[in-house]
Amino acid sequence: MSGRFVNEALVGIAGSRAKLATPALVIDLDAFERNIAKMADHVRRNGMSIRPHAKTHKCVEIAKLQIAAGAVGQCCAKLGEAEAMGAGGIESLIITSPVVTQQGIARAMALNAKVSDLMLTVDNPENATALAAAAKASGKPLKVLVDLDPGLHRTGIAPGEPVLALAKQIHADDNLVLRGLQCYAGHVMHIEEFAERREASLVAMKLLGETRDAFKAAGLPTDIISGGGTGSFDIDPEAHVLTELQGGSYAFMDKQYNDVKAPNGGAAPFETSLFVQMSVVSNNTAGLATTDAGFKAFSTDAEPPVLLSGAPEGAKYFFFGDEQGGIALPGGGKLPLGASLTAITPHCDPTVNLYDAYHVVRGDTLVAIWPIEARGKSA
Amino acid sequence: MSGRFVNEALVGIAGSRAKLATPALVIDLDAFERNIAKMADHVRRNGMSIRPHAKTHKCVEIAKLQIAAGAVGQCCAKLGEAEAMGAGGIESLIITSPVVTQQGIARAMALNAKVSDLMLTVDNPENATALAAAAKASGKPLKVLVDLDPGLHRTGIAPGEPVLALAKQIHADDNLVLRGLQCYAGHVMHIEEFAERREASLVAMKLLGETRDAFKAAGLPTDIISGGGTGSFDIDPEAHVLTELQGGSYAFMDKQYNDVKAPNGGAAPFETSLFVQMSVVSNNTAGLATTDAGFKAFSTDAEPPVLLSGAPEGAKYFFFGDEQGGIALPGGGKLPLGASLTAITPHCDPTVNLYDAYHVVRGDTLVAIWPIEARGKSA
Numbered sequence: 134m135s136g137r138f139v140n141e142a143l144v145g146i147a148g149s150r151a152k153l154a155t156p157a158l159v160i161d162l163d164a165f166e167r168n169i170a171k172m173a174d175h176v177r178r179n180g181m182s183i184r185p186h187a188k189t190h191k192c193v194e195i196a197k198l199q200i201a202a203g204a205v206g207q208c209c210a211k212l213g214e215a216e217a218m219g220a221g222g223i224e225s226l227i228i229t230s231p232v233v234t235q236q237g238i239a240r241a242m243a244l245n246a247k248v249s250d251l252m253l254t255v256d257n258p259e260n261a262t263a264l265a266a267a268a269k270a271s272g273k274p275l276k277v278l279v280d281l282d283p284g285l286h287r288t289g290i291a292p293g294e295p296v297l298a299l300a301k302q303i304h305a306d307d308n309l310v311l312r313g314l315q316c317y318a319g320h321v322m323h324i325e326e327f328a329e330r331r332e333a334s335l336v337a338m339k340l341l342g343e344t345r346d347a348f349k350a351a352g353l354p355t356d357i358i359s360g361g362g363t364g365s366f367d368i369d370p371e372a373h374v375l376t377e378l379q380g381g382s383y384a385f386m387d388k389q390y391n392d393v394k395a396p397n398g399g400a401a402p403f404e405t406s407l408f409v410q411m412s413v414v415s416n417n418t419a420g421l422a423t424t425d426a427g428f429k430a431f432s433t434d435a436e437p438p439v440l441l442s443g444a445p446e447g448a449k450y451f452f453f454g455d456e457q458g459g460i461a462l463p464g465g466g467k468l469p470l471g472a473s474l475t476a477i478t479p480h481c482d483p484t485v486n487l488y489d490a491y492h493v494v495r496g497d498t499l500v501a502i503w504p505i506e507a508r509g510k511s512a
Numbered sequence: 513m514s515g516r517f518v519n520e521a522l523v524g525i526a527g528s529r530a531k532l533a534t535p536a537l538v539i540d541l542d543a544f545e546r547n548i549a550k551m552a553d554h555v556r557r558n559g560m561s562i563r564p565h566a567k568t569h570k571c572v573e574i575a576k577l578q579i580a581a582g583a584v585g586q587c588c589a590k591l592g593e594a595e596a597m598g599a600g601g602i603e604s605l606i607i608t609s610p611v612v613t614q615q616g617i618a619r620a621m622a623l624n625a626k627v628s629d630l631m632l633t634v635d636n637p638e639n640a641t642a643l644a645a646a647a648k649a650s651g652k653p654l655k656v657l658v659d660l661d662p663g664l665h666r667t668g669i670a671p672g673e674p675v676l677a678l679a680k681q682i683h684a685d686d687n688l689v690l691r692g693l694q695c696y697a698g699h700v701m702h703i704e705e706f707a708e709r710r711e712a713s714l715v716a717m718k719l720l721g722e723t724r725d726a727f728k729a730a731g732l733p734t735d736i737i738s739g740g741g742t743g744s745f746d747i748d749p750e751a752h753v754l755t756e757l758q759g760g761s762y763a764f765m766d767k768q769y770n771d772v773k774a775p776n777g778g779a780a781p782f783e784t785s786l787f788v789q790m791s792v793v794s795n796n797t798a799g800l801a802t803t804d805a806g807f808k809a810f811s812t813d814a815e816p817p818v819l820l821s822g823a824p825e826g827a828k829y830f831f832f833g834d835e836q837g838g839i840a841l842p843g844g845g846k847l848p849l850g851a852s853l854t855a856i857t858p859h860c861d862p863t864v865n866l867y868d869a870y871h872v873v874r875g876d877t878l879v880a881i882w883p884i885e886a887r888g889k890s891a
Contacts, residue, residue: 139592139619139891154592154615154891188834210835211804213518213533230804230835231793233849236533240518256794257849286797287832295796319833414610415635417674418665425590425609428862429890434812434831452813453666454698455861456567456589456609456890470612470638482834483807487865489888508888509868511808511835512518512533 138490138502149499150492151473155412156426158488159475160385160503162495164406168384171403172366173202179370182377184208184227184359189381189482191507192491193221199384206250208359208379212240213510215251221506225250227278227359229315229379231288233260242271252357254315256280256290261303268308277309278357281316281344283337289316292340300353313357314348316341317379322364323389327396334365338372345374364393367402387481389435405477409438409484410492411458413472422460422468429455431476432483443474450476486511517869517881528878529871530852534791535805537867538854539764539882541874543785545577547763550782551745552581555757558749563587563606563738565760568861570886571870572600574763585629587738587758591619592889594630600885604629606657606738608694608758610667612639621650631736633659633694635669640682647687655689656682657736660723662697662716671719679732692736693727695720696758701743702768706775713744717751724753743772746781766860768814784856787820788863789871790837792851801839801847808834810855811862822853829855865890 140157143149150159176183185199188210196207196218206225209215215226225248232241232253245251245268255261255277268275279300282289290296304311318337324330341360348355356376361369363382369375382390385407395402411426422444431438433452440450440460447463460468468474478484486508493501519536522528529538555562564578567589575586575597585604588594594605604627611620611632624630624647634640634656647654658679661668669675683690697716703709720739727734735755740748742761748754761769764786774781790805801823810817812831819829819839826842839847847853857863865887872880 152613152615154613154619156890231849233793234531234533234791235850236519236531240533256796260849282796286800287802287836287838288794290796412613414612415667417635417661417669421665423666425890428811428813428859429865429888432807432812433862434807457666459666470610470636471614480807483812486808487888487890509808509866511535511804511866 140492140499141502143499144502145500146498148497150494150497153410153492153499155410155473156430157410157492158485158490159408159410159492159494161406161408162493162500164404165384168403168406169199169202172380172383175366176378177203181370181375184377184379185384186210186379186381187214187218187507189485190384191485191505191510192503193218193223193506194503195384196221196223205377211511212237213512214507216240216244217507217510219244219248224248227252227254227315229254229317231256231260231280238263238267242267245273245275246271250276252276252278252312254278254280255299255303256282256288258299258302261299261309265306265308274308274310276312277303278312278315278359279303281314281341283316283318283340285318285320287319292344296344297347297351300348301351304353311354313355313359314341314344316360317362318360318365322362323393324364325392325394327394330364330393331368334368335372338369338374342372342374363390382481385481387478388439389480391477407478407481408441408475409478410473410475413468413470413474416467416470419465419467420462422462423453424458424460424474425456427452427454427457429487431478432480432487434483435479438476438479441475441477443472444468519871519878520881522878523881524879525877527876529873529876532789532871532878534789534852535809536789536871537864538787538789538871538873540785540787541872541879543783544763547782547785548578548581551759551762554745556582560749560754561756563756563758564763565758566593566597566886568760568864569763570864570884570889571882572597572602572885573882575600575602584756590890591616592891593886595619595623596886596889598623598627603627606631606633606694608633608696610635610639610659617642617646621646624652624654625650629655631655631657631691633657634678634682635659635661635667637678637681640678640688644685644687653687653689655691657691657694657738658682660693660695660720662695662719664697664699666698668695671723675723676726676730679727680730683732690733692734692738693720693723695739696741697744701741702772703743704771704773706773709743709772710747713747714751717748717753721751721753742769761860764860766857767818768859770856786857786860787854788817788857789852789854792847792849792853795846795849798844798846799841801841802832803837803839803853804835806831806833806836808866810857811859811866813862814858817855817858820854820856822851823847
């Protein structure tokens, strides 16, 4: 093995895609670039910004490409992800989950000293007090957004008096800089029917709009109103509330998001650009092939992966344990040993989190390997 | 952040377990050591060996501890895992899945040149021919086991004429060294009722025994007969076929294996030694707490994790998306922000594959951090 990644010697060699050591996580660069451009264009036309979610890609190179296309920074789900983005030179970061432990707060202060535009999200007065004390001790004020609960009850504070009281507490504190609001309606994104998804999204946006208006009336800052996602990217703008969209999956797409219907039942608004490539390793039984991609190669929180190429019409992937996948072949068929198959991932975020690198291809050629620096940075 | 791991500064500090950045993968060293010793004693009493499966732990330090307790080497599911074990100084390795691609075969030859006792498993005459050619070109013969299909049809060749013909082909080739047989009845391991599991295991062992006898009658080597697992560790010995057991999960245990019943419905034969520690990050809703451990912190191919400590009786974990877990609290209860909870993993192998390191504790103190060198090495 030469270099850091097993497939490194194949970069730039024509036709090298078919020779990748598998399972391999593959980005189709043409489709990926079109997705980035389409989202950039969409938010520009709607007078908003995009702050893509690094929890999807976990990769500094992708963050840089998104920012080069106009993104205002990155969202990070966890502190470790933000540390990885900061180390990679990304300066404007929102950590979208609360940071509450003593060690976590100390790490957040260290990161705040390093990057110019770190923002934490806060949903609890007690946590605001702890962050303020730490920011004071660190000598640099900390920027925060108040996280509003859209009714999912995962994170966020209740609308009305609770959210206003928290915002006032933060705004009154010299060690905290209130920047605005975050609201993420995670329960809405995968509603498959457009009309139903639109209705649910706009309920959340209405709540957020009312909260923003109450902030304004109270003289509280509302410079950043951050939220939404790939499932609501074409719904949220009509509410005129968000200043920035938090989508992540739009860059890759997956089986789950491909099933989310566009208006009038049209095609998915973004192209699938992320795949897992696998190889047949055993084929002794008629109608069955065994591949090298199982529970450790695809996330298992959604439906199984969808075969895209390398297998005959009607072939279906099934999970065949930790290490292997089964391909059920119609009509007792057979695939040759070493045959290469490509599948659409069930759910891109947790699938990406299984891999150390992307294999970036143009057509049939591996053109780059991008490390996934924040892989596994869940803490 | 000092050092390679976020919790490194806590090693050796009394009471440090409660301060870990979470989610964190934790090994209870006392329980772990008892499991290793119990299995070592079990195989010794039965005149067998244990060759633990590194696909479970993926960690050189654990491989070394198992070998120090008498294990004859390690099994590896994939070539990348074997490369990581080889780089860590483990010399006797069986790769339990076929290696069939051109790049894979080249890597296997490089590894064979480096470690003294690499064994590949082969289930296909075409693959045997390719391996022989590569071994010849490499100048060092390659040791192989023939993989027998116990009826699961995942990998392995059919019993009877097919397995014998393949073994004869290998034995006749100067570039391959036939060492014996592998047979892994993966479909048997999690049958919950002991009597039913025993019956199914012994069916596979009977097939394997007949194949071994046919090998002997044909003058084929049977020095190594490798197979079985944690679910059949106390069944396989009575068949007197295996020379070595391939268990992996016994060192850790998990929800799945805790549900597999011992003879007479007794307690699980090994202790749970592996846990995920998580922290409450949001608690604004009565009867609900949100933790920092979701789809990226636990494998999702089995039932949800089981709460062990940190939550009141009757509390239940549920998956709350990629990044978070929900704790449903009985009676509208509340957990404090930052509260630490511990859960038994649903399925140890794919959960381990999400983490870069084990946090090794004795009681309440972090005593070591063990890197998981083969994490993500699925290719």
